[in-house]
Amino acid sequence: MQLSSEEIEILKIIEENHKLSVESIALMAMCSEETVRNTIEKLEYEKIIMSYPTLIDWSKVEGQEGVIAMIDVKVTPKRGVGFDEVAERISRFPEVSSLYLMSGAYDLSITVEGKTMNQIAAFVSEKLSTIENVVSTTTHFMLKKYKHDGVSFNSGNDDKDWRMVVSP
Amino acid sequence: MKHDYEHYLSQTAKELQPSGIRKFFDLAASMEDVISLGVGEPDFVTPWSIREATILSMEQGFTSYTANAGLLELREEITTYLATRFGVHYDPNNQIIVTIGASQAIDLAFRAILNQGDEVLIVEPAFVSYAPLVAIAGGKPVAVSTSPANGFKVTAEQIEAAITEKTKAILLCSPNNPTGSMLTKDELTEIAEIIQKYDLLVVSDEIYAELSYDEDFCSVAAIEGMYERTILINGFSKGFAMTGWRLGFLAAPKEFFQVMLKIHQYTTMCAPNMLQRGAVEALRNTYPEVESMRNSYRRRRNYMVQTLNQMGLVCHTPGGAFYVFPSIRSTGLSSEQFAEELLMEEKVAVVPGHVFGESGEGYIRCSYATSMEQLQEALKRIQRFIEKKGVYADSQSEKVKAR
Numbered sequence: 001m002q003l004s005s006e007e008i009e010i011l012k013i014i015e016e017n018h019k020l021s022v023e024s025i026a027l028m029a030m031c032s033e034e035t036v037r038n039t040i041e042k043l044e045y046e047k048i049i050m051s052y053p054t055l056i057d058w059s060k061v062e063g064q065e066g067v068i069a070m071i072d073v074k075v076t077p078k079r080g081v082g083f084d085e086v087a088e089r090i091s092r093f094p095e096v097s098s099l100y101l102m103s104g105a106y107d108l109s110i111t112v113e114g115k116t117m118n119q120i121a122a123f124v125s126e127k128l129s130t131i132e133n134v135v136s137t138t139t140h141f142m143l144k145k146y147k148h149d150g151v152s153f154n155s156g157n158d159d160k161d162w163r164m165v166v167s168p
Numbered sequence: 169m170k171h172d173y174e175h176y177l178s179q180t181a182k183e184l185q186p187s188g189i190r191k192f193f194d195l196a197a198s199m200e201d202v203i204s205l206g207v208g209e210p211d212f213v214t215p216w217s218i219r220e221a222t223i224l225s226m227e228q229g230f231t232s233y234t235a236n237a238g239l240l241e242l243r244e245e246i247t248t249y250l251a252t253r254f255g256v257h258y259d260p261n262n263q264i265i266v267t268i269g270a271s272q273a274i275d276l277a278f279r280a281i282l283n284q285g286d287e288v289l290i291v292e293p294a295f296v297s298y299a300p301l302v303a304i305a306g307g308k309p310v311a312v313s314t315s316p317a318n319g320f321k322v323t324a325e326q327i328e329a330a331i332t333e334k335t336k337a338i339l340l341c342s343p344n345n346p347t348g349s350m351l352t353k354d355e356l357t358e359i360a361e362i363i364q365k366y367d368l369l370v371v372s373d374e375i376y377a378e379l380s381y382d383e384d385f386c387s388v389a390a391i392e393g394m395y396e397r398t399i400l401i402n403g404f405s406k407g408f409a410m411t412g413w414r415l416g417f418l419a420a421p422k423e424f425f426q427v428m429l430k431i432h433q434y435t436t437m438c439a440p441n442m443l444q445r446g447a448v449e450a451l452r453n454t455y456p457e458v459e460s461m462r463n464s465y466r467r468r469r470n471y472m473v474q475t476l477n478q479m480g481l482v483c484h485t486p487g488g489a490f491y492v493f494p495s496i497r498s499t500g501l502s503s504e505q506f507a508e509e510l511l512m513e514e515k516v517a518v519v520p521g522h523v524f525g526e527s528g529e530g531y532i533r534c535s536y537a538t539s540m541e542q543l544q545e546a547l548k549r550i551q552r553f554i555e556k557k558g559v560y561a562d563s564q565s566e567k568v569k570a571r
Binding site: 009012013016017020024027028029030161163164165166167168 | 187189192193196197202204206207208209211295296297345463464467468470471474475517519538540544
């Protein structure tokens with residue numbers, strides 16, 4: 001879909017910080033508040049703006065740590081629909097937080113989130129591997145998150161403002 | 169034995185005025201939770217690949233001196249950069265010097281061209297170092313005031329009016345610190361005519377060249393007839409977010425280069441080797457990051473200019489750099505009072521305009537190189553502050569009337 005430079009500008013602004021008010025976005029993009037409101041509405045409707053996710057570091061919250069696994073899945077593609085049908089099927093499980101078709105040694109890369117290792121093990125053995133066309137699975141449990149969606153979980157000092165308060 | 173230190177010190181050094189910014193720094197630094205719009209540097213950390221290249225160069229043992237003028241590899245990248253970005257062509261072998269920040273480049277330029285008593289026109293409001301550097305080199309700084317009506321852009325007439333027999337050069341800084349104003353190609357062409365007419369030189373501080381928002385930046389050296397009489401100064405501090413690296417460069421006709429190189433080799437030897445290697449990476453591979461920083465500044469500028477104007481602190485739309493320069497005359501306060509009271513009452517630091525020269529009185533410099541959250545909060549506090557002052561000003565005038 002072809003977007004105007006104004007629409008792209010609005011997207012870039014909210015991509016960086018979706019908490020800005022419509023008023024602020026309008027001032028930054030040099031357009032009216034109405035344009036901002038209409039553009040956002042349109043782009044949400046067109047599913048160009050998919051959602052406004054909040055990135056939470058659950059590992060810091062006691063009792064909420066959870067377990068994440070990345071699973072490499074080999075499947076047999078189906079005539080006429082290729083990988084899409086089986087991918088669609090797998091993506092319906094709420095445990096699956098992301099799903100990609102990959103080039104290389106396996107076909108689908110899945111991220112699964114659960115409360116415990118057992119819960120994920122059960123998902124893999126009972127649900128995922130029993131799906132028709134799934135040939136094999138390799139499960140990797142995630143040990144620590146360093147960076148996710150461009151955000152460093154332990155960003156060190158890059159976020160800190162080291163500058164002198166006033167300088168020429 | 170009691171020493172009379174006054175007697176030991178250089179007359180020129182003693183006569184230098186302490187920077188007016190210093191006072192504000194001390195005051196603001198002593199307070200907590202200050203939101204600062206007083207910072208003259210990017211809020212971005214240097215792109216990682218540049219830092220990484222410097223770390224790697226240290227691992228590889230690049231800890232020696234480099235050529236006086238800087239690593240040839242870097243000078244070659246600089247000439248390519250100047251040619252492709254700004255259309256000005258230099259020879260890396262005998263026209264480029266890598267310096268310790270643009271500041272050292274300005275110092276070199278003045279030392280190379282000034283004789284005792286030569287006058288240098290400084291377009292004001294101006295960065296605080298220019299006039300002292302002229303004085304240190306034995307010259308005499310002459311202020312050329314600009315007017316807010318023209319967005320603080322200097323005009324050919326204003327320059328011509330300030331020229332005397334002793335005028336040797338003019339210092340131009342566009343985009344400008346503190347006003348953010350940028351001279352267009354047409355405006356520069358007009359100024360160039362006067363400069364050529366009186367056979368002057370230009371020391372052109374183009375450190376904010378990468379941060380221009382509405383029009384393409386035009387280098388003074390790119391104007392017809394100006395290449396031969398321009399010492400072009402630029403650096404990595406602002407565009408590449410490398411202020412603390414202290415890396416700048418200058419480009420000039422080789423006759424100037426030779427003299428400046430002589431001074432540079434005796435005073436400085438060369439810029440640090442490992443940092444120069446980081447700068448090579450900066451010029452080769454970080455352009456997308458420079459661009460994304462520029463876009464980010466542009467959006468914040470739009471927000472600042474409109475919001476300040478809405479609240480009655482009138483300002484022109486600056487074409488570049490990361491400063492807005494609003495008038496605070498409507499409050500009835502002087503720049504210094506405004507900045508001081510704003511800091512004490514609302515904990516927002518700005519720089520009073522008068523520290524950049526007389527024509528800056530009645531204005532404040534607000535840097536928007538800080539996060540949107542901070543900017544929004546700062547402007548909220550400024551709004552509250554001027555509402556309070558507005559009431560104050562009104563009641564004062566009522567008192568006057570009552571008398």
